Amino acid sequence: MAAAAAAALRAWFWNERFWLPHNVTWADLAGEPGPPSSGLQYPRAAHVLSAFPLALGIFAVRLLFERFIAKPCAINLGIQDSGPHRAQPNAILEKVFTSITKSPDGKRLEGLSKQLDWDVRKIQRWFRHRRNQDKPTTLTKFCESMWRFTFYFSIFFYGIRFLWTAPWFWDTRQCWYNYPFQPLTSRLYYYYILELAFYWSLMFSQFTDIKRKDFLIMFVHHLATIGLITFSYMNNMVRVGTLVLCLHDASDFLLEAAKLANYAKYQRLCDAFFMLFGVVFIVTRLGIYPFWILNTTLFESWELIGPYPSWWLFNGLLVTLQVLHVIWSYLIIRTASKALVRGKVSKDDRSDVESSSEEEDVTSNSTKGILSTSSNGSNRLNGHMAGGRWTGEE
Numbered sequence: 001m002a003a004a005a006a007a008a009l010r011a012w013f014w015n016e017r018f019w020l021p022h023n024v025t026w027a028d029l030a031g032e033p034g035p036p037s038s039g040l041q042y043p044r045a046a047h048v049l050s051a052f053p054l055a056l057g058i059f060a061v062r063l064l065f066e067r068f069i070a071k072p073c074a075i076n077l078g079i080q081d082s083g084p085h086r087a088q089p090n091a092i093l094e095k096v097f098t099s100i101t102k103s104p105d106g107k108r109l110e111g112l113s114k115q116l117d118w119d120v121r122k123i124q125r126w127f128r129h130r131r132n133q134d135k136p137t138t139l140t141k142f143c144e145s146m147w148r149f150t151f152y153f154s155i156f157f158y159g160i161r162f163l164w165t166a167p168w169f170w171d172t173r174q175c176w177y178n179y180p181f182q183p184l185t186s187r188l189y190y191y192y193i194l195e196l197a198f199y200w201s202l203m204f205s206q207f208t209d210i211k212r213k214d215f216l217i218m219f220v221h222h223l224a225t226i227g228l229i230t231f232s233y234m235n236n237m238v239r240v241g242t243l244v245l246c247l248h249d250a251s252d253f254l255l256e257a258a259k260l261a262n263y264a265k266y267q268r269l270c271d272a273f274f275m276l277f278g279v280v281f282i283v284t285r286l287g288i289y290p291f292w293i294l295n296t297t298l299f300e301s302w303e304l305i306g307p308y309p310s311w312w313l314f315n316g317l318l319v320t321l322q323v324l325h326v327i328w329s330y331l332i333i334r335t336a337s338k339a340l341v342r343g344k345v346s347k348d349d350r351s352d353v354e355s356s357s358e359e360e361d362v363t364s365n366s367t368k369g370i371l372s373t374s375s376n377g378s379n380r381l382n383g384h385m386a387g388g389r390w391t392g393e394e
Contacts, residue, residue: 018309019235024180029236043184043233051193055200062147062205070143077264081139087129092116097130142263144209149256151198152249159246162187168239172296175243176304180236192238195245196229228317235310240301244293244318251281271339278332285325294318 016025029042075081087093092115096104104112104127113120166188168174203222206215232241258273297315305311 021180021305021308029180041183042181043236043238045234047189047193048196048230048233051197051200054193054197055204058197058201059204062201065147065150066143070146071139073146074139074142079139079142079263081137085129086133087126090126093123093126097127102131103127138263142260145256145259145263149253149260152253152256155195155198156246156249156253159191159242159249162191163242163246169243172243172292173300173304175239175296176301179305182236182239184238188238188242191242192229192233196226199226199229232314237314240293240297247284247289247293250284251277254280275336278336281332282329286329289325290322294322
């Protein structure tokens with residue numbers, strides 16, 4: 001019974017009439033067994049399973065990289081593995097902090113003041129110190145950013161080198177000629193699976209990385225990105241997929257470079273990298289993406305292969321992504337304009353606020369901001385804004 005239900009669910013989810021163009025079946029794309037180098041013609045579902053051990057390998061490499069490469073670099077730059085000032089031990093306040101609230105309101109502060117015979121200001125200071133002591137050190141954040149910078153930088157230039165000789169890089173209509181019967185080369189396979197594995201590694205590491213307020217949003221983001229990469233591989237939209245991946249890789253390593261400069265206290269270098277990041281982000285996301293990527297996925301593909309159900313799904317997601325690009329670009333421009341006015345980058349408008357960094361005591365001469373990570377990100381789907389003096393510390 002369970003096996004029959006699973007088979008029925010699988011058949012419903014992988015319905016050929018949804019995922020593939022008319023008159024094309026999964027059997028047509030079966031190809032030969034084995035990796036692409038052994039003569040496989042088209043992508044196979046089993047290929048995406050290879051991303052899991054590769055993701056674990058990437059995660060292991062990251063741990064070794066941060067310990068034996070990033071940490072010594074940070075120490076050589078004078079970054080110390082020292083945390084913030086620790087709150088003095090107090091059983092009553094600790095119980096309130098762990099069981100009730102990390103930011104007590106005025107009424108609770110008054111009650112604690114009477115109970116402990118402490119000044120309200122002293123209690124506020126205790127809670128601030130207690131929140132801060134759970135924050136990651138600058139050394140930890142430097143190591144995390146250095147790993148991301150290394151990967152983003154490497155995968156971007158690998159992608160550029162690969163795509164430079166690909167015909168669809170110069171003529172996007174090549175993404176749709178004879179689709180979906182387009183051969184899968186070994187280089188294309190490794191590029192796609194490596195990107196997929198990296199996002200799986202982010203899913204694993206998100207639970208051990210620095211916790212941020214947008215944890216749930218980023219979890220959904222990584223899940224959606226994995227879904228897009230997986231499904232586009234399954235129905236052989238890999239040519240246009242490589243263009244999307246490479247385009248979104250273009251700005252991520254610049255953001256991480258800015259963060260590294262910030263943690264090392266090279267403020268001018270940090271600001272320069274952020275400005276460069278903003279220019280590249282806006283050019284790629286507001287210029288190249290709509291006029292190059294969306295043009296081929298919406299219009300050239302319509303002309304050459306025509307729409308079908310999953311075509312609408314993928315294009316809907318890509319258009320939604322463009323809306324996010326506009327929002328993120330606006331926030332970047334606003335941050336950059338504040339930097340030009342004040343002579344330094346001002347407060348962040350988005351996500352990289354550590355959960356323990358919402359402090360009430362920020363003096364007027366210590367405007368502090370945040371750089372967001374990603375992914376990604378970057379991040380790929382993820383936009384990044386920078387902030388204040390680019391730090392996340394209080």
